[in-house]
Amino acid sequence: DSGVTQTPKHLITATGQRVTLRCSPRSGDLSVYWYQQSLDQGLQFLIQYYNGEERAKGNILERFSAQQFPDLHSELNLSSLELGDSALYFCASSVRDSGELFFGEGSRLTVL
C-alpha cells in the first residue's frame, strides 16, 4: 500500500460525457502528479501540482483539467470524452517538488 488513494477504481461512461477522478496523496506529500497509461503505452505525464499550485504541464488535452485543493487532494476532470480517452489514469505523490514518486492503484476509465 503506497498510501496514495484513487477513486473510483473503475468507471464506464459514454462519449461526450464528463468525469472526475480523485486522488488523495500520502500524508505529508505536497506534490501530486497525474499520468495516463493507454493500452501498451508508457505512462504519459499530464500535470503536476505542488502545494496547490500548478507546477508542470505535460501532454494534457484542453478537454482535461485538474486542481489541487487546500487539503492537498487533487481532482482530474475529463470532459467531452472520446473513445481514445479510455485508459488507466494514475495519480502519484511526492514529499516535495522532486524525488521518489508514490503511485496509487489507478482509475480505469472506459469510454463506450
Next chain:
Amino acid sequence: DQQVKQNSPSLSVQEGRISILNCDYTNSMFDYFLWYKKYPAEGPTFLISISSIKDKNEDGRFTVFLNKSAKHLSLHIVPSQPGDSAVYFCAASAVSGTYKYIFGTGTRLKVLA
C-alpha cells in the same frame, strides 16, 4: 517525441541469472533517473534511482548504471527471482526544469523458474 525509450518490450531470464533492462534518453537536461516495477492491477512501485552526478547506484540485488555520454541507463537484477516478473519502467526528470518524470514504455520481465 519519445524522450525516454525502452526498446525491448519483453525479456525472459532464467531464475538465478542476471536480468539487464536498458533505457535510453534523448534530453540532456535530464539529471535524475528512476526505475519502477509494476505488477498487474497495481500502481508502479519505486525500485531505485540515480542522480546524474553518479554512474552507479546499488541497492541489494538491484544496481542501476548511468552512462551520461551515451544517454543510457541500465538496471541489473542479480540474482533474478520469479517474483521479479513484472513490467519495469525507467523514468527521467530534470529536477530544476519542467521535465517531470518522463516514463519509458516499459519492459516486461519474465523470470523462469
